[in-house]
Amino acid sequence: MEHNPEQIILGEVTVTRVTEFYGTVELTPGEFFPDSPAGSWDEHRDWLAPDFWNPETNECHSAIQSWLLRSEGRTILVDTGVGNHKDRPYARVWNRRDTDYLDNLAAAGVRPEDVDLVVNTHLHVDHVGWNTRLDGRVWVPTFPNATYLMTRQDFEFWDPANEHRSVLGRGNQNVFEDSVTPVHRAGLTRLWEESFRIDRNLRLDLAPGHTPGSSVLALESGGDRALFVGDLVHTPLQITEPGTNSCFCEDPAESRATRHRLLGHAAEDNALVFPAHFGGRGAAEVERTGSRFAIKEWAAFSRLS
Ligand SMILES: [Zn+2]
Secondary structure: OOOOOOEEEEOOEEEEEEEEEEEEOOOOHHHHOOOOOOOHHHHOHHHHOOOOEEOOOOEEEEEEEEEEEEEOOEEEEEOOOOOOOOOOOOOHHHOOOOOOHHHHHHHOOOOHHHOOEEEOOOOOOOOOHHHEEEEOOEEEEOOOOOEEEEEHHHHHHHOHHHOOOOOOOOOOOOHHHHHHHHHHHOOOEEEEOOEEEOOOOEEEEEOOOOOOOOEEEEEEEOOEEEEEEEOOOOOOHHHHOOOOOOOOOOOHHHHHHHHHHHHHHHHHHOOEEEEOOOOOOOOEEEEEEOOEEEEEEEOOOOOOO
16 A cells, blocks of 8 residues: 555554644744743754744744544544634634635545544634634534534633633634534534543543643554644643643643643553644654653654645
């Protein structure tokens, strides 16, 4: 079989990378990761640049992408990016976008009606966008036959009716209304707590910190393991410096603790780690180095450029 550089097979599960965006997120390392240790970016410059950081402009580079899984005959989409035409007045880089994401999904052999499950690892602006699309003036489910899996904790935290305060301030404005409520009203959501078994190969677990209801998807099939970690890490610097949070982490202490715990599990289990936003080769095996971690080997995806 010909090798597809956007696809990896783990046990009985096929994992395909579907990209929406790759480039600068218009944040310096100091803005995006305010508690990253002084000098740490320069120390790792030889491999952080250019895939994750442009030292000339001093801006972080990120991918917005979905991990497309085929498991036990079902098509599963992990995180749904920013979406098109969404009004994001406080998130300029995500405002009223018009990308070819659905074409990229089609290139992976998937039409919207083929998607059986959507996993939103958490309910931030860049993880729920393609949950819906604009039909005239109305937001409708993009994936009409899918069940959308989200945690009850995040659903309640981000529901504006509950008036919770977030570190994002108004940064998640409109998101619940245009990307969560329409699928919920259509009866397509399945709110889960603590843990949710998808099938023999896949299980969702709560991983709070980045948001109260952040979650990870664990894959175990044949001898292979993987962990789809959402925003547990945004940049590989958070693997070498696992105490480093992003400015978008709701609970800094819990976020650090969850990151240490899950990277530890991934290192012990030789699990391939799939963050939501890594450019470059997208995913990696990690190894423990004292109280930190290191990249052991990058995945075989082609490099985003
Ligand atoms: Zn994100």
